[in-house]
Structures are given as C-alpha cells and as structure tokens.
Amino acid sequence: MPKVTMYSSAVCPYCINAERLLTSKGVTEINKIRIDLQPELREEMVKRTGRRTVPQIYIDERHIGGFDDLRALDMAGGLDPLLAK
Template identity: 50%
Template sequence: MMANVEIYTWSTCPFCIRAKALLDRKGVTYTEYCIDDDESARAKMSQRAQGRRSVPQIFINDQHIGGCDDITALNAQGKLDSLLQAS
C-alpha cells in the first residue's frame, strides 16, 4: 500500500513544480493543496509544518518531510522510497 502524501503548493512556484515532478516520476498519488493567495490555507500549512510558511511543504503519512530540497535529499540518500511504501 502506498503512503498518504500531501503537498502544499503555489501554482507558479518552481520548487513546487520540481517536487511534484519527482513524485510523478515515482508514480506517487498525492493530494495537492494549492494555496495561491489563501492566507487561511497558508496558516493551516504553517501550523502543520512547525511554522514554515514557504512552499512546497510535503507530508508523508502525516509526517512533515519539508520542502523541495528535503524531499530531493531523501531521494538522493535512498530513503524516500521506503517512506512512500509505508502504510
């Protein structure tokens, strides 16, 4: 079973696009919350992301992973696939 993946994005953010492309290449189904100009959604994301307000913010099985650099680093270290397989 695949993990529950959630990503908060801004539609024109290059880091968001890059993070989604990585997930797409891995065949991951994810829930995207596009928070363009939505301060209440950004506040909710920030609360979940330990105060971070930048996008993207990525969660796997409700665990905060971080942003684009964080998920890319996990992938480079060979740790992302095991997180994505977790049920």
C-alpha cells in the first residue's frame, strides 16, 4: 500500500469526505498533517502544493490535490491503480 499524506484540519468537511473515500478504497493509514494544530505547516503546504485550501492529498510523492481532484481521479478510474502499488 502506498503512503498517503493529507494536509487537513478538524473542521473541514472535504477532509472528512476525502478520508472516507480513501478508507473505502482500503487505505488503513493516512499521515495527517493538521494545519489547524500546527499553523506553521500551512506555509509548508502552500510551498509544496501551490494551494491554500485543505485537504491537499499525496499518494507517495504524487500530489493528487483536494477532495474534488481525488474524487475525479476515482471516477476516471485512476485512483485504484495508484493505491494498488
């Protein structure tokens, strides 16, 4: 199973939906980087992704994007192969 990393915050419904989708695909461990608890990590996220909103999801070193990007990837059939590595 590839490493899944997600920049998130506790009150973000898109973060919750992303976690649900990943869990439904068999992901058992998500490395959550909570920018609400560690605001200095928001700057790291922006530098790394070029985006200011959460969630920002990585599968291994590939930046997937936010929940809408994750869902679109799944609908296009591209998520399962990434998670099957």
